[in-house]
Amino acid sequence: QRRFRIAAIPGDGIGKEVMPEGLRVLQAAAQRFGIGLDVVHMDWAHCDYYLQHGKMMPDDWKARLADVDAILFGAVGWPAAVPDHVSLWGSLLKFRREFDQYVNLRPVRLFEGVPCPLAGRRPGDIDYLVVRENTEGEYTALGGIMFEGTEREIVIQESVYSRVGADRVLRYAYELANQRERKRLTVATKSNGIAISMPWWDKRADAIGEGYPEVAVDKQHIDILSARFVLQPDRFDVVVASNLFGDILSDLGPATTGTIGLAPSANLNPDRRFPSLFEPVHGSAPDIYGQNIANPVAMIWSAALMLDFLTEGQGAGRQAHDAILAAIEAVIAEGPRTRDLGGTASTSEMGKAIADRI
Amino acid sequence: QRRFRIAAIPGDGIGKEVMPEGLRVLQAAAQRFGIGLDVVHMDWAHCDYYLQHGKMMPDDWKARLADVDAILFGAVGWPAAVPDHVSLWGSLLKFRREFDQYVNLRPVRLFEGVPCPLAGRRPGDIDYLVVRENTEGEYTALGGIMFEGTEREIVIQESVYSRVGADRVLRYAYELANQRERKRLTVATKSNGIAISMPWWDKRADAIGEGYPEVAVDKQHIDILSARFVLQPDRFDVVVASNLFGDILSDLGPATTGTIGLAPSANLNPDRRFPSLFEPVHGSAPDIYGQNIANPVAMIWSAALMLDFLTEGQGAGRQAHDAILAAIEAVIAEGPRTRDLGGTASTSEMGKAIADRI
Numbered sequence: 001q002r003r004f005r006i007a008a009i010p011g012d013g014i015g016k017e018v019m020p021e022g023l024r025v026l027q028a029a030a031q032r033f034g035i036g037l038d039v040v041h042m043d044w045a046h047c048d049y050y051l052q053h054g055k056m057m058p059d060d061w062k063a064r065l066a067d068v069d070a071i072l073f074g075a076v077g078w079p080a081a082v083p084d085h086v087s088l089w090g091s092l093l094k095f096r097r098e099f100d101q102y103v104n105l106r107p108v109r110l111f112e113g114v115p116c117p118l119a120g121r122r123p124g125d126i127d128y129l130v131v132r133e134n135t136e137g138e139y140t141a142l143g144g145i146m147f148e149g150t151e152r153e154i155v156i157q158e159s160v161y162s163r164v165g166a167d168r169v170l171r172y173a174y175e176l177a178n179q180r181e182r183k184r185l186t187v188a189t190k191s192n193g194i195a196i197s198m199p200w201w202d203k204r205a206d207a208i209g210e211g212y213p214e215v216a217v218d219k220q221h222i223d224i225l226s227a228r229f230v231l232q233p234d235r236f237d238v239v240v241a242s243n244l245f246g247d248i249l250s251d252l253g254p255a256t257t258g259t260i261g262l263a264p265s266a267n268l269n270p271d272r273r274f275p276s277l278f279e280p281v282h283g284s285a286p287d288i289y290g291q292n293i294a295n296p297v298a299m300i301w302s303a304a305l306m307l308d309f310l311t312e313g314q315g316a317g318r319q320a321h322d323a324i325l326a327a328i329e330a331v332i333a334e335g336p337r338t339r340d341l342g343g344t345a346s347t348s349e350m351g352k353a354i355a356d357r358i
Numbered sequence: 359q360r361r362f363r364i365a366a367i368p369g370d371g372i373g374k375e376v377m378p379e380g381l382r383v384l385q386a387a388a389q390r391f392g393i394g395l396d397v398v399h400m401d402w403a404h405c406d407y408y409l410q411h412g413k414m415m416p417d418d419w420k421a422r423l424a425d426v427d428a429i430l431f432g433a434v435g436w437p438a439a440v441p442d443h444v445s446l447w448g449s450l451l452k453f454r455r456e457f458d459q460y461v462n463l464r465p466v467r468l469f470e471g472v473p474c475p476l477a478g479r480r481p482g483d484i485d486y487l488v489v490r491e492n493t494e495g496e497y498t499a500l501g502g503i504m505f506e507g508t509e510r511e512i513v514i515q516e517s518v519y520s521r522v523g524a525d526r527v528l529r530y531a532y533e534l535a536n537q538r539e540r541k542r543l544t545v546a547t548k549s550n551g552i553a554i555s556m557p558w559w560d561k562r563a564d565a566i567g568e569g570y571p572e573v574a575v576d577k578q579h580i581d582i583l584s585a586r587f588v589l590q591p592d593r594f595d596v597v598v599a600s601n602l603f604g605d606i607l608s609d610l611g612p613a614t615t616g617t618i619g620l621a622p623s624a625n626l627n628p629d630r631r632f633p634s635l636f637e638p639v640h641g642s643a644p645d646i647y648g649q650n651i652a653n654p655v656a657m658i659w660s661a662a663l664m665l666d667f668l669t670e671g672q673g674a675g676r677q678a679h680d681a682i683l684a685a686i687e688a689v690i691a692e693g694p695r696t697r698d699l700g701g702t703a704s705t706s707e708m709g710k711a712i713a714d715r716i
């Protein structure tokens with residue numbers, strides 16, 4: 001029977017505190033469902049490494065990850081020491097791009113036991129998936145500054161899209177919507193303001209949509225779409241968006257469920273040519289680091305997404321995923337809970353409670 | 359005594375229904391506070407005009423507006439007949455750019471009588487101003503498509519910023535924050551992902567900030583900033599953002615106050631070399647047009663912002679503005695209200711009720 005090799009990269013700040021809890025639950029679920037796992041720990045891709053080596057990762061980082069099936073990632077960034085764009089472009093964004101993790105899948109879900117900031121919403125009212133394009137679009141270092149340092153300074157920032165890049169993530173989103181009960185897809189756009197890329201993106205969405213006559217599609221401009229995440233969250237099922245718009249929606253969505261501290265994410269290379277990466281949506285949170293109070297759910301949920309992805313079609317991974325989710329739900333509802341959820345438990349107490357339920 | 363000349367451009371859809379109410383209240387306030395107004399009606403900048411003339415506006419549109427002090431604008435767009443990017447780039451976005459309306463000021467405020475979608479928030483908890491850069495940045499038609507129509511299609515979309523453009527809107531926002539009690543400014547950014555323009559934008563914010571030591575500034579990435587609009591709306595005072603980010607935040611903010619149907623906007627040319635333009639944030643709403651049920655408040659509030667801007671320093675405009683706001687507050691709280699607020703009043707009934715209170 002096949003074993004999976006997992007690289008654990010805790011990164012910075014609370015990434016280092018939630019990682020052990022992710023691994024704890026991962027091991028418990030793997031054992032219970034008979035999934036063979038080997039975990040290798042990597043002590044780079046963090047800002048201390050940068051301060052010592054002048055780079056975020058060793059030059060042979062790809063070789064070091066050549067034989068892993070997936071990466072479990074904590075969080076990266078320590079802005080007081082290293083500017084965010086340096087730490088992130090030198091690690092996380094590099095993984096996403098060089099491992100062609102072109103889908104960033106981010107579930108948004110309201111849990112029993114978490115006070116909802118939206119009045120009158122109940123678990124079940126907010127339950128959708130954000131599918132974010134994860135390798136191109138608005139996130140680039142292309143462009144430049146002319147007349148730099150003078151009054152005449154002009155800045156060009158380029159966004160870059162490709163048909164290959166748009167079509168594959170749109171197709172992924174249509175497939176996903178098609179498998180779900182409601183079969184609804186919302187396509188984020190801003191074709192009324194951003195005049196080259198977005199009208200083109202709309203056309204690609206139409207073209208791919210031709211293959212999915214059963215999916216009900218709705219294009220929405222990012223401004224009104226953000227408003228509807230607040231006003232009508234129950235109308236969403238699968239939402240597909242460009243890199244930037246997906247970034248915004250996948251923080252906003254979790255906020256409407258009470259906290260971004262629970263939100264997981266799966267950076268997928270669906271072709272399985274490269275390892276996929278699983279990480280919390282939250283960052284390294286320097287302000288609370290070192291107190292063992294961070295909520296470990298996002299990390300644990302990310303590990304669950306990893307198991308599901310790894311064993312696709314085999315059943316055991318899906319079962320393990322569902323068992324972890326059930327354990328998360330139970331512990332969020334009944335405790336022990338960390339402070340952000342109104343409890344007093346430490347990171348490790350909450351992680352252990354979830355592992356114990358597997 | 360000086361009279362002001364106002365161009366009324368209703369545009370499309372409900373723009374045509376709310377405009378008369380905006381004018382009704384405007385006239386009532388002008389009369390009460392002794393502000394001389396001449397209103398000229400312009401029947402272009404709408405999609406019917408486009409269908410007849412193949413363009414949204416007459417070629418001499420600038421000459422026709424040469425002697426107006428301000429434009430009161432309804433809404434534009436009728437996507438079933440004319441693609442949004444055609445109608446908008448041919449009218450509204452042209453005004454913003456060619457009249458150098460570089461500040462788009464959008465107040466966000468929770469009213470008594472409007473059920474708040476955010477649990478437990480009361481009027482006073484949500485009360486801030488979004489200052490949106492309105493002429494450059496992400497809204498461009500620059501860039502292009504290579505290998506168009508083939509599998510190899512590549513799209514470049516350029517965003518363009520200038521130091522002049524960034525500095526002036528940042529300065530406006532700092533000035534505004536500096537005049538307010540809380541003196542807090544939030545600068546929207548995304549310098550961790552968008553690697554050329556946004557780190558530069560951060561630097562310009564720092565540079566302009568040097569002149570305002572009393573303003574407490576906070577830079578926030580647009581993803582977490584959107585989340586905080588939901589989770590901690592009370593922490594905002596003045597928020598300054600690029601064109602795209604300001605667009606998103608100024609729909610999201612009003613959504614957290616229950617509806618985007620009330621939100622006004624002031625497209626300002628603070629230099630007063632060109633007319634400024636005042637319009638609801640909402641669009642032409644083809645789905646409800648023709649029933650006289652649209653909420654006229656956004657239009658009326660926009661007219662109030664216009665009076666304040668026109669008579670800057672004179673007092674009468676500020677008084678007229680405050681009187682209109684008080685009338686809006688009273689009618690929202692006590693009725694008659696339009697359907698979107700749970701009432702049964704028509705557009706004109708609600709508009710008349712507000713005018714009657716002036």
Ligand SMILES: CC(C)[C@H](C(=O)O)[C@@H](O)C(=O)O
Nearest residue numbers: 192193223446451605639641
């Ligand atoms: C209609 C559209 C082009 C416009 C914008 O994005 O600026 C609108 O959303 C607004 O906010 O005024």
Ligand SMILES: CC(C)[C@H](C(=O)O)[C@@H](O)C(=O)O
Nearest residue numbers: 088093247281283550551581
């Ligand atoms: C840290 C940042 C570069 C990153 C992003 O914008 O992608 C984060 O916000 C995320 O959503 O994973």
